[in-house]
Amino acid sequence: MSDFNDEAMQSYPFADITPPLNWCLVALEEISTDVSPGFASGKHNTDGAGVPHLRPMNVDRGGQIDLNVVKSVAGSNGIELRPGDVLFNNTNSAELIGKTAAVSAREAGFAFSNHMTRIRLEFGVNSVFAARQLHLLWMTGYMKHRCTNHVNQASISSKTLAKTIPFLLPPRAEQTRIVAKLEELLSDLDAGVAELKAAQKKLAQYRQSLLKAAVEGALTAEWRAQRSAPPLPNPSPSRGEGLEPETGAILAPLPPRGGGAGGEGAHSSQLTTPTQQGHARALRSAQTPTEHALWQQLRAKRFGGFKFRRQQPLGRYIVDFVCFEQRLIVELDGGQHADQQNYDAARDAWLQAQGYRVLRFWNNAWHAQQDAVLDAVWCALHDEAPPLPNPSPARGEGLEPETGAQLLARILTERRARWEAKQLARFQQQGKVPPKGWQTKYPEPVQPDTSGLPELPQGWVWSALGESFQVEVGATPSRKESGYWDGGIPWVSSGEVRFSRITQTKETISEAGLRNSSTQINPVGSVLLGMIGEGKTRGQVAILDVEATNNQNCAAIWVSASGVPPEYVYYWLWSQYEVTRRGSSGNNQPALNKAIVERIPFPLAPLTEMRAIVQLVDCELDRADEQERAIELALKQSTAQRQNILRAAFAGQLVPQDPNDEPASVLLERIRAERAATPKPRGRKARERA
Incomplete structure (x- = not known):
């Protein structure tokens, strides 16, 4: 039984464990006939001609041989694998050094890379048991501790592997029982992992299908159909408002009149006290569905690059949404604000005195004419007048949406205007009079090649x-x-x-x-x-x-x-x-x-439809991301469970010991005796023949 120095035992996952009495701690050279690498592939192909040549990528993170992508070489040079061998990844990034797998009859006769080490075990040592134990050392990070780091990769030499990596050896019969129990437990775990990975793949496919439907207009087909439906009843003229609360929609902001719904207009007696901050946090956690929908448009600088804050304390009040850069407050009001006009008027007067503009919309306005609300916010952010109503007699709508072609024309006009303004500023800075025909120098934007492109929805x-x-x-x-x-x-x-x-x-x-x-x-x-x-x-x-x-x-x-x-x-x-x-x-x-x-x-x-697409896709991707996180958590838990099972196996805690088993020390003595009686082959070819 070998003695290992402090470096070998540092980070060793079983350093503090006393193995069962019939076990031994050994070096791999004591239980193997050969520990040596393969050869570089040189000329190779992926069409299957010649001999398959296994590389680091052919041992997966689960400790199995993966033949999905295999390179082949002309010949094996006599260096081949056979059932019962163990294949160890000796060169890779430091995080991947040590992946190990057992060789089965399927891989018999395969060649292997110089970045892989073949361990050929003595009779009495189970190859699956050995491979599982070495792979666990990789999983726990022990192999990363033992590797030698180079410029772009790391390695563990055959000498280091054979002489200095500790290996726990149970009796031969116990090895067999441990492997059988591992196969039983890990096969169930592997089945669960396979289902999780299949679900991951389906999520990836769903995301692509979602994006395809979004950018082709299929996702918003129902949205377009609703937009072409007859309009809601006209507002009540007696109130002088956009629409009566809870009965219709508006086309422009309501007059400044109230705080937000659900207590957003609540105030404290002091400026931004801890109590007020706590109240604001509570409001953020309890957003109404209407507030959540608007926040999805405004958050993370999504709306024209402007930064908004939600449920923000200002003085004694808490406002729904505020853009400090533009001094703009956006409020969503529930129907209860119709009964608190005096309070709301005082509140708005104070906010306006601080230099803020207040845009206020009824909740049902957002649900009925979301685009008009967003257009009004957009115009306020850019200090523009809100779009004037442009009723279409045929459609009876309050605003005629801008089509994609009209939007493109506006974009091109604005691009040219920005270029001309920049050129004039440059002439002025240089003290020059703009030369004749300077506007003809405008670099016309690239136009698309539409040949072969699919037909787009109306308005695109x-x-x-x-x-x-x-x-x-x-x-x-x-x-x-x-x-x-x-x-x-x-x-x-x-x-x-x-x-x-x-x-x-x-x-x-x-x-x-x-x-x-x-x-x-x-x-x-x-x-x-x-x-x-x-x-x-x-x-x-x-x-x-x-x-x-x-x-x-x-x-x-x-x-x-x-x-x-x-x-x-x-x-x-x-x-x-x-x-x-x-x-x-x-x-x-x-x-x-x-x-x-x-x-x-x-x-x-159309701009309004693009906003709707973004909102729909955001919501669906959020759901997909939530499922993805749940799957990733389950996979991490599976990995931890796998490690726990393997740790128990190689600590002697997975199956009971049988006092009638031949001790590992006897197996080691027999191996030594057989080696002493048999001349050692000289040279690699001789070892291969042996």
Whole structure:
């Protein structure tokens, strides 16, 4: 029985456990005839011609051999696997060193990589028992502690594995009982894990189906049908309000008159006291469905990049939603506010005296004409007059929605106006008179190629990303100049663009770094698109929730300037992930570029419908994410349960010991005696023949 030094026992999961009397703690060289790696693949193929050549990826995290992707080589060079061998991953990232699996009859005759070590065991040592125990050492992180770290990977040599990795050896009969019990328990666990992973796969498919339905208009088909239905009864003219509470809808904000529903107008006698803060937290936790729906539109700078706070204490009062940047308060009122007008008038007078504007809507107004409410908020944020009623005699509606084509025309007009204003400012700064014909220099946006594109719902129009939005590509300031880095300007690398919202970045640059590179500060609400990468990066997208610069490997699409919800563009590009990747150029490293990104077609729906799409998709994705989190928790619990079962097995606690079993020490003595009586083969080929 071997003695192990302190380094070997550090982090060893069974260091503090006294094994049963008939067990021994040994080194692998004491119970194996050969511990050696395979050979590099060299020329290989994936069409199955030749001999299968197993690599680290062919041992999965569950300790099983995975043959879903197998490379083949011309020959095995006599270095092959046979049933009863154990395959150990000796080179990989430090986190993956030590994955181990038992070789079955299915893999007989396979070759294996030099990044894998074959352990050929002596008679009397169960290969499944050995593989399970070594794999548990990987699961617990012990192998990471024992590996040697290199520049890009780590390794455990055959010598280290054979001589210094502790191994608990029970009697031969007990090994068999332990393996049988493990197979019984782990097979049930594996079945549950398989069901969880199948559910994960279905969720991924559901997300893609949801996004496809959203950007093709199928998701909002019912919404469009409801919009074309006859209007609600006209408001009561006697009250002089948009509509009577709880009986209809409005097209513009109500006159400032009340606090929020459910106590949102409650106040404290002091400025932002702990009691008031606690009340505000309670209101946030008990949002009404109407408040929750509006908050989904306003939260996380989703609404034109403006930051809103909910249930915010202001002086003695708590307001529903406030944008401090624009000094704008938005309130949703329940019907009880019709009976508290004096209180509400005093409240609003105080808020207005502090420089706030108050927009107030009845709850039922949100339910009946949500788009009109959002339009009014949008106009207030931009200091614009709310849209005037434009009744259609044929339809009898209060407002005629802007179509996708009309929205595109407005976007193009506004883009040109911004360009002309920028040019005039530049001429003025240079002290020059604008030259004749300077407006003809305007770079016309890219128009989409609509050939082969599907038909869109009524009111939608095909555009291109470069037609609707400004597209910018960033840069990386010189790494040689330390003063260009670690400043106060967020800088996004393409690796951070991965179907997410970006609220902070791993790195920042300085003003000097910004001035001395071709990157730019992208506004909140920009959508970033990964352009380069053989892996998953190319085609992934993210939304900026902070102003940030970016590197040259991703494009920044300035969506927020158009009024189009960034989430809509984000969902469109997410749905087109595989299509976008196929649209790359280049041979050695396929990549997108600014011109390709600008030409990507994009379905522009009416603004009101895009908002509805975002809200519907957000709600469905929230539900899917909740299910995903539940599945991930269950998988983590399964992993913990697997470890507990394996720990019990290799601590001698899974099956009872039988005093009649031949002790492990006797097995070791027999192995030593047989080795002493048999000349040791010299050279690898001789060992292979033996």
